[in-house]
Amino acid sequence: MATTNLSDYDKTILGNAKKLKFGIVVSEWNTSVTENLYKGAHTTLLDNGAVDANITRLNVPGSFELVYGSKHLLKQGKFDAIIAIGCVIQGETKHFDFVCEAVSQGIKDLNIQFDVPTIFCVLTDNTMQQSIDRSGGKHGNKGVECAVAAIKMATLA
Ligand SMILES: Nc1c(NC[C@H](O)[C@H](O)[C@H](O)CO)[nH]c(=O)[nH]c1=O
Numbered sequence: 001m002a003t004t005n006l007s008d009y010d011k012t013i014l015g016n017a018k019k020l021k022f023g024i025v026v027s028e029w030n031t032s033v034t035e036n037l038y039k040g041a042h043t044t045l046l047d048n049g050a051v052d053a054n055i056t057r058l059n060v061p062g063s064f065e066l067v068y069g070s071k072h073l074l075k076q077g078k079f080d081a082i083i084a085i086g087c088v089i090q091g092e093t094k095h096f097d098f099v100c101e102a103v104s105q106g107i108k109d110l111n112i113q114f115d116v117p118t119i120f121c122v123l124t125d126n127t128m129q130q131s132i133d134r135s136g137g138k139h140g141n142k143g144v145e146c147a148v149a150a151i152k153m154a155t156l157a
């Protein structure tokens with residue numbers, strides 16, 4: 001099993017997020033999962049000193065739109081990091097492959113085009129149970145992992 005616990009991190013080595021501004025883009029597909037990912041990310045940012053007024057949320061229809069939504073926030077030039085939250089679950093067709101490829105490559109491209117990091121907080125799972133397990137279930141919460149990544153990347157030396 002590749003995943004240990006997505007919620008484990010060493011708080012003592014994490015910088016304080018008090019002065020940082022975050023944008024969080026949330027896909028509305030599989031909203032029961034993405035809301036839990038958002039809660040994990042939002043809570044972790046606050047637990048590490050972030051101010052709620054410095055956290056901006058933007059909803060988009062699906063994970064494919066996370067790229068455009070993240071770019072929309074990045075162009076405002078007022079964030080230290082963006083967290084893109086989605087949950088893509090395999091269906092009957094190859095659509096899963098195209099959505100996952102598009103959003104992963106698109107977010108990679110944003111990290112090249114902009115000087116502000118965009119964190120890939122997108123579950124790409126075979127089943128809903130796998131997504132439940134990784135959004136506050138037995139494997140922790142990927143939203144926590146990605147909030148930690150956002151703080152680390154926003155405070156790179
Ligand atoms: N099947 C899932 C989707 N599909 C929708 C796409 O993301 C996109 O919104 C649509 O193709 C219009 O551009 N999105 C998810 O986030 N998760 C899925 O499982």
Ligand SMILES: CC(=O)[C@@H](O)COP(=O)(O)O
Pocket residue numbers: 088089090091092093094095096097099
């Ligand atoms: C990832 C998707 O777009 C997928 O869930 C859609 O389901 P299907 O492949 O059965 O159309």
